[in-house]
Amino acid sequence: MKADNLQQLEKYQNELENAQEQLLIYQNNDLNEQMKQEMIKLNKRVSELKGYVKAYEMTQTNIFIKQQLVKLDPNAKLYFPASTTRITSYFDNNRKHPITGENKAHIGIDIAMPGNQYIFAAEKGKVIDVYKEYDGKMNGYGDAIMLEHKIDLDGDGQKEVVTTFYAHLMPETTQVKVGDVVDRGQLIAQMGNSGISTGQHLHFEVHIGKWSKQNAVDPMLFIN
Ligand SMILES: [Zn+2]
Numbered sequence: 001m002k003a004d005n006l007q008q009l010e011k012y013q014n015e016l017e018n019a020q021e022q023l024l025i026y027q028n029n030d031l032n033e034q035m036k037q038e039m040i041k042l043n044k045r046v047s048e049l050k051g052y053v054k055a056y057e058m059t060q061t062n063i064f065i066k067q068q069l070v071k072l073d074p075n076a077k078l079y080f081p082a083s084t085t086r087i088t089s090y091f092d093n094n095r096k097h098p099i100t101g102e103n104k105a106h107i108g109i110d111i112a113m114p115g116n117q118y119i120f121a122a123e124k125g126k127v128i129d130v131y132k133e134y135d136g137k138m139n140g141y142g143d144a145i146m147l148e149h150k151i152d153l154d155g156d157g158q159k160e161v162v163t164t165f166y167a168h169l170m171p172e173t174t175q176v177k178v179g180d181v182v183d184r185g186q187l188i189a190q191m192g193n194s195g196i197s198t199g200q201h202l203h204f205e206v207h208i209g210k211w212s213k214q215n216a217v218d219p220m221l222f223i224n
Contacts, residue, residue, distance in 0.1 A: 009053065013198040016049040020140075020196045027134050050193050054114065054200060077153055077222040078122040079185045081166060082202050084113035091218035107216035108165070112201035117191035119202055121182040122164045122223070125149035130178055133171060133194045141167035141203065142195020145174060145188055146211060153208065153222065163211045167203040168195050 019042050026039045089110035131137050131144040138144055144167040150159045170192025176182060193200045205211075206219045 012049050012052045016046060016053065016198055017196065019046050019049065023134070024139055024196075027136060027139075053198055054193065077151070078164070078206065078219070079120055080223050081120050081122045081164070081204050082111045082113075082191060083118040083120075084111060084191075086111060086113050087220075088112040088201065091216075091220065105213075107213060108167075108203050108205035109219050110201045110203055111191075112199060113191070114200055117200070117202075118187055119145075119166050119169065119189045119191055121147055121184060121186045121188050122204075122206070123147075123149045123151055123162070124184045125164070125182060127176045127178055127180040127182060128163075130174055130176065138167070140196040141165075142197060143167075143169040143171050143174060143189070143192065144195070145169065145176065147182065147188075148210075153206075161209050163205075163207040163209065165203075165205040165207070165211060167205075168192055168197040168201060170194065170200075 023039065023042055023046065026035060026042075031039065087109055089106060091106060091109055093105045093107070125147040126149075127145065128148045129137075129146040131141065131146075133142045144165065147164045147166075149162045149164065151162055152159050153162050154160070166189065168191075170190040171194055173190035173192065174188070176188050182188060191200055191202050197203075204219055206217050206222060207215045208217055209215050
């Protein structure tokens with residue numbers, strides 16, 4: 001079973017998004033027996049839908065996402081965080097949500113490609129958090145990793161705290177744990193589709209200081 005056309009894909013993506021939002025509501029509330037059963041059913045449906053969407057992507061990738069190639073600079077401030085350089089969505093503080101039309105800032109970039117893709121640490125640093133889908137800590141981001149670095153990112157000659165964040169990782173592929181020190185370019189996980197995500201991709205954020213929605217900067221300034 002797979003999505004045969006774009007219309008069908010959008011239907012699946014819609015249903016997936018609604019199901020995931022419903023799961024988040026369940027996750028944050030006390031449930032009666034009926035709701036628990038409903039949640040189990042929904043979880044099953046979500047993994048089914050992810051499979052449909054993925055199957056569609058693997059055969060018709062270029063129909064709905066325009067490929068955009070970047071040139072890699074080995075001397076870039078940050079190491080390119082994925083094994084593919086196909087960037088499908090850029091940093092945008094005024095982005096409209098593709099389905100609901102609601103205004104929703106995108107404080108990172110998305111890098112997407114089906115198949116086995118790998119995620120690398122953007123710089124030497126320390127693992128300060130590892131998240132699991134539905135652990136309630138970083139809702140919507142699925143399995144994710146947060147790293148902290150001490151580097152001179154803005155080029156003023158002084159090192160500052162910089163946080164990088166890697167989201168929607170493939171469950172059970174995380175190679176690091178809290179407290180680990182990682183090297184620049186070290187493999188930390190595999191690209192996935194966990195959390196609120198409608199196709200396999202890495203959502204990558206860079207923050208000046210500790211993670212907060214207010215201090216995100218455009219990763220393209222440092223990886224291109
Ligand atoms: Zn994103």
